[in-house]
Amino acid sequence: QSVLTQPPSVSGAPGQRVTISCTGSRSNIGAGHDVHWYQQLPGTAPKLLIYDNNNRPSGVPDRFSGSKSGSSASLAIIGLQAEDEADYYCQSYDSSLSGSNVFGTGTKVTVL
Amino acid sequence: QVQLQESGPGLVKPSETLSLTCTVSGGSIRTYYWSWLRQSPGKGLEWIGHVYSSGSTEYNPSLKSRVTISLDMPKNQFSLKVRSVTAADTAVYYCARGRMSCSGGSCYERFDPWGQGTLVTVSS
Numbered sequence: 001q002s003v004l005t006q007p008p009s010v011s012g013a014p015g016q017r018v019t020i021s022c023t024g025s026r027s028n029i030g031a032g033h034d035v036h037w038y039q040q041l042p043g044t045a046p047k048l049l050i051y052d053n054n055n056r057p058s059g060v061p062d063r064f065s066g067s068k069s070g071s072s073a074s075l076a077i078i079g080l081q082a083e084d085e086a087d088y089y090c091q092s093y094d095s096s097l098s099g100s101n102v103f104g105t106g107t108k109v110t111v112l
Numbered sequence: 113q114v115q116l117q118e119s120g121p122g123l124v125k126p127s128e129t130l131s132l133t134c135t136v137s138g139g140s141i142r143t144y145y146w147s148w149l150r151q152s153p154g155k156g157l158e159w160i161g162h163v164y165s166s167g168s169t170e171y172n173p174s175l176k177s178r179v180t181i182s183l184d185m186p187k188n189q190f191s192l193k194v195r196s197v198t199a200a201d202t203a204v205y206y207c208a209r210g211r212m213s214c215s216g217g218s219c220y221e222r223f224d225p226w227g228q229g230t231l232v233t234v235s236s
Contacts, residue, residue: 002156034213034220045206046157048224052213057224089157093220098173101221103157 003028004090004104011110012080020107022073022090028102030071033093037066037075040087040106049088050075077109085111114139116207116227124201124234130194134207134227141165141188145210147223148181148192152203162210162221163190197234204229 005023012018022037024030035053038046048057050066053073063079073092077084090104120132134146147162161171163181171179180193194201208223 033218036220036222038223045226045229046223047226048222051211051222051224052220091157091222098176100172100174101159103159106156 002105003094003102004092006088006090006104006107008105009108009110011112012077013112014080014082016080017076017078018080018109019077020075020088020090020109022075022092022104024071024073024092024094026071027096028071028092028094029068029073031095033095035066035068035073036091037064038089038091039084040089042086046089080109080111082111085109114209114225116209116225118205118207118227118230120230120232122231122233124197124232125236126198126234127196130192130197130201130232130234132192132205132207132230132232134190134192136188136190136209139209141183141185141190145212145221146181146183146190147208147210147221149206149208149223149226150203151206151229152200154200155203158203160192160194199234202232202234204231 010018037050039049040046053068054066065076088107094102115137117135124130142165145162148160163169178195183190206229208226210221212219
């Protein structure tokens, strides 16, 4: 069971801004652990989109941005495009028990 | 450009051992961490564990008792074994390179790139 909670779905028209929240707790995001974001297009493997809270790998458009505050993180897509329709997952580290990498529940972004 | 490719049986019987191999091309497994992850409809994305180039391993505590990840340096491959599988182990299994960022004494792993994934079904 995922320890990071995301909304199941968000939607927006082309050109709009959408945000996806990732809510954790004191043992993961709230402990200061970094957050990464992945995009999963239909039928493909996840692809790294944002790392270390707010950094974009080479090749990722600057309309994607990440932020973190307290026990939560957010991914923003500014200027939504049709090709952004995908599933998005956050990932962090949870230091409870023996510690482990953990993922969010996932959010389906629909472009209207 | 590093690429990863999973291979192995797509069907495993309950109580048997699931075995998968990840072949790495375009780079050496002598650096970085090398991870296995899985994705099932019921549990979403789950990190299984990783092996470092030194051979040291770390596993998800929920799977630790049943999992082994190991390196094959000459073949530039790493492998996954999950023992005593049940239907709950049915998932798409991915291999991925793990990259660490460290600051303030803490290090955090991100996964990039990923293999295309392979579906493993546990059924008799």
